[in-house]
Amino acid sequence: MDRALASRYLAAVLMVCAGGCATDFDQRLEETERLRLDAAARGYEWIGTEGLLEQARERAAGGDTRAALALVEQARFQAEAALQQAERESEAWKRRVVK
Amino acid sequence: MCIRKQTGVLALLVLVAFLPRSSLAGPEEDRLAFVAHYQARFPEVPLAEYANGIYALDADARAQWHSIEEFPPYEFSIERGGEFWSAPLPDGTHLADCLGTEVGAIRARHPRYAPELGVVTLELAINTCRSAAGAAPLDYSDGAMIDLTAYLAFESRGRVLDTRIPPDEPGALAAYEAGKQFYYSKRGQLNFACADCHITSVGQYVRADRIGPSLGHPTHFPVYRSKLGGMISLHQRLYGCVRDVRAKPFELQSEAYRNLEYFLSYMSNGLEINGPGARK
Amino acid sequence: MASKIKVKARIKDDVADVQSLMMHPMETGTRKDPDTGEMVPVHHITQLTFTLNGDVSLVANLSTAVSKNPYFRYKIRGASAGDTLKVSWVDNLGQADEVETVLK
Numbered sequence: 001m002d003r004a005l006a007s008r009y010l011a012a013v014l015m016v017c018a019g020g021c022a023t024d025f026d027q028r029l030e031e032t033e034r035l036r037l038d039a040a041a042r043g044y045e046w047i048g049t050e051g052l053l054e055q056a057r058e059r060a061a062g063g064d065t066r067a068a069l070a071l072v073e074q075a076r077f078q079a080e081a082a083l084q085q086a087e088r089e090s091e092a093w094k095r096r097v098v099k
Numbered sequence: 100m101c102i103r104k105q106t107g108v109l110a111l112l113v114l115v116a117f118l119p120r121s122s123l124a125g126p127e128e129d130r131l132a133f134v135a136h137y138q139a140r141f142p143e144v145p146l147a148e149y150a151n152g153i154y155a156l157d158a159d160a161r162a163q164w165h166s167i168e169e170f171p172p173y174e175f176s177i178e179r180g181g182e183f184w185s186a187p188l189p190d191g192t193h194l195a196d197c198l199g200t201e202v203g204a205i206r207a208r209h210p211r212y213a214p215e216l217g218v219v220t221l222e223l224a225i226n227t228c229r230s231a232a233g234a235a236p237l238d239y240s241d242g243a244m245i246d247l248t249a250y251l252a253f254e255s256r257g258r259v260l261d262t263r264i265p266p267d268e269p270g271a272l273a274a275y276e277a278g279k280q281f282y283y284s285k286r287g288q289l290n291f292a293c294a295d296c297h298i299t300s301v302g303q304y305v306r307a308d309r310i311g312p313s314l315g316h317p318t319h320f321p322v323y324r325s326k327l328g329g330m331i332s333l334h335q336r337l338y339g340c341v342r343d344v345r346a347k348p349f350e351l352q353s354e355a356y357r358n359l360e361y362f363l364s365y366m367s368n369g370l371e372i373n374g375p376g377a378r379k
Numbered sequence: 380m381a382s383k384i385k386v387k388a389r390i391k392d393d394v395a396d397v398q399s400l401m402m403h404p405m406e407t408g409t410r411k412d413p414d415t416g417e418m419v420p421v422h423h424i425t426q427l428t429f430t431l432n433g434d435v436s437l438v439a440n441l442s443t444a445v446s447k448n449p450y451f452r453y454k455i456r457g458a459s460a461g462d463t464l465k466v467s468w469v470d471n472l473g474q475a476d477e478v479e480t481v482l483k
Contacts, residue, residue, distance in 0.1 A: 043355060045347040046288045078288065085285065093283040096294050097129070098136045170387060170398045170450060328447040 025060055028072050029053065035079035044086040049078040126264055126275055126365055133366045137314050140301065149315035150370045152378070156302050157309050164377060173249055173323040173375040176242075176330050180250025183243055188232035194247075197228035206248070206255035206372060210361050211263060212271035218278075218357035221248055222332065239351035245321050245330045252321065252374030259371050260318060262364040278362025281355060282313075287346030293359075308379065317364045319376030326379055333360060384466050384478040388458075395458035395482060397429065399451050399466050407443040424449065424468045431455060432462050458482060 033053060039045045056071035134146065141156060148155040154164050184202070187193055198205050209221040216223065222244060226236040237244040264271045285292045296305065297313040304310070320333040334351040337359060341348040349355045383402040388395050401424075408421030427439040427449075436455050458464075460483055467477030 040347070043349070044286060047342060047345045047347050048288065050347070081288075085290065089284040089286070092285070093280050093292070096283040096292060096298075097279070098132050098294075098298060170385070170400050170452075172400070172448065172450070174385060174400065175402055175448070 025065055025069055025072070028069065028076070029056060029060075032072050032076040032079055035076065035083065039079050039082035039086065042083070042086040044082045044089075046078045046082050049075050049082070052078070125272070129279065130366050130368060133314060136298065137301070137312050146369075147371065149312060149367075150318040150373050152315055152319060152376070153309055153311035155315070156311070160309070160379075167325075167377045171323070171375075171377060172325075173321075173330060173377060176246045176249040176321075176323070176375065177253045178250075179242075180246035180248070180253075183247050184250055188229060188234050190232045192232050194225065194228055197231065198224060202251065202254045203258065204255070206251045206374070207258040207261060210357065210364050212265060212268055212274060212361070214268060214270055217270070217354060218274050218361045220334075220352065220357055220360055221251060222334070223352055223357070239332065240335060242330075245332055248332065249321050249330060249375040252319075252372060255372045256374075257371060259369055260364055260367050262361065262368055264365065274358045274361050275365060277355075278358035278360070281359045282362055286341065287344035289344040291344040293340070313363060313366065315367050315370050317360065317367050318370050318372050319374045321374060322376040322378050324378055330375065383476050384468075386464065386466055386478060386480050388464060388480065388482050390458055390460060390482055393458070394454050394456050395431075395462075395464070396454050397452065397464065400448065401427075401451075401466075401468065401476070402448055403468070403470065405443075405445055405447045405449065409443075422470065422472055424470045427451065427468045428466075429453070429455075430465045430467075431458060 036045060036049050036053065039049070052071050052075035056068045056075065059065075059071060060068035137149065138144075138146065144155050151161075151164075154161040184194055195202075199208075206221055209224060210218050213219050216227070219227075222239055225244065225247060229236055237247075264275050266272075282293045285295070293313065296310050297316075300310050301312045302309060317333060320336070321330045322336070323330050332351070334356045337356050338348045338351060385400045386397065387399075388397045390396075403424055404422055405424065406419050406422040408418065410419045411417065412419050421443070423443060423445070424441045427441055428435060429437040437453055439451070441449070462482045463479060464482055465477060465479045467475065469475045
């Protein structure tokens with residue numbers, strides 16, 4: 001995902017959260033990590049998610065909070081999509097069985 | 100339909116409804132449907148040929164494979180495996196003491212189900228035996244493990260896959276069903292199920308490779324890969340496939356892959372074991 | 380350790396079709412060890428020789444272009460059952476291997 005798209009995600013997050021949910025990096029990171037672990041528990045974790053969160057931590061440690069938050073949002077997209085996939089596939093797989 | 104035929108059909112349906120059903124009706128029905136699907140798709144390919152994977156479908160690849168098989172690159176692996184098989188374990192026993200002295204029968208007996216361990220693959224059986232004898236378990240991607248399975252596969256050539264799902268072990272059917280669900284479930288960022296490539300897209304190209312049918316896949320592992328200049332196991336291939344659809348791969352010999360192997364092996368019942376194989 | 384050179388030969392009419400597979404790492408010297416990060420030293424067969432009844436029938440000077448576990452095939456006229464075929468190699472580290480077989 002390119003930076004332009006990630007920035008749009010960030011903007012969307014900020015808009016949606018205008019009502020008062022956390023844009024604090026650490027909280028966002030923690031929430032996303034939990035989603036990633038949920039996906040992993042269901043056996044549906046995507047390959048890139050953990051790496052994105054690692055990169056986010058590194059960027060934050062280096063002081064680039066904007067880039068760090070963008071990376072967290074990419075990871076969150078992956079984790080949420082993986083969970084939706086797990087939910088969908090829990091029934092959808094039956095339709096593919098060769099009869 | 101005329102009234103007599105309708106009555107006949109109705110009578111037949113009633114009869115079928117009351118026939119005794121074995122608890123294996125599910126997997127056996129699955130397998131027959133699986134086989135029928137491929138046979139309808141490729142009517143000129145004899146069933147036994149599916150043990151050769153993509154070479155059953157691609158004439159050019161088959162010709163290249165035949166020339167490789169004139170002097171198989173996996174022969175060194177088989178030899179090393181044979182030596183490893185005969186070597187004593189730390190407590191003085193041998194692998195044959197756990198797995199049996201009739202070497203040719205061993206590969207053919209796996210995968211099987213054991214209540215304490217779940218699906219027992221050949222690799223898991225080898226390591227279970229080693230642990231019991233005080234030896235460190237072999238790495239599942241290690242040359243020694245692959246050489247051993249190459250030797251055992253070679254010795255089993257000619258025997259057919261006969262994967263059993265014991266009706267008195269509910270865990271066995273559950274493991275089969277879990278493997279089946281895995282096979283048909285989309286996963287990863289690319290959102291592919293095993294079935295999407297190996298059933299729906301069989302014979303089509305993914306980059307420079309033609310996709311082979313799942314029917315017969317387990318018969319020819321471990322496999323020498325020209326690309327690597329070395330051998331890989333079935334689980335290494337499963338690991339690669341899951342990674343290639345951009346899902347986080349599971350560990351070799353994890354429950355997920357063992358259940359999948361159980362399902363795939365059952366689907367290929369009746370096909371001849373012809374490992375080790377040679378592939379791109 | 381079992382033989383590191385395998386030979387198969389088929390005679391048809393007067394011609395022997397000789398195939399050989401030999402175990403050798405054939406390292407080019409440009410590869411890095413994935414575990415240590417160090418360059419893997421050059422180690423490849425430099426000369427491969429086939430003799431028939433003691434007479435040299437083929438010499439191949441190999442280098443880094445040939446990959447791991449070389450497979451080599453050639454045909455030679457004037458071979459018959461009972462002839463002795465010898466395959467031997469030397470490499471850049473001074474190691475050597477050979478095998479002798481009687482053609483059937």
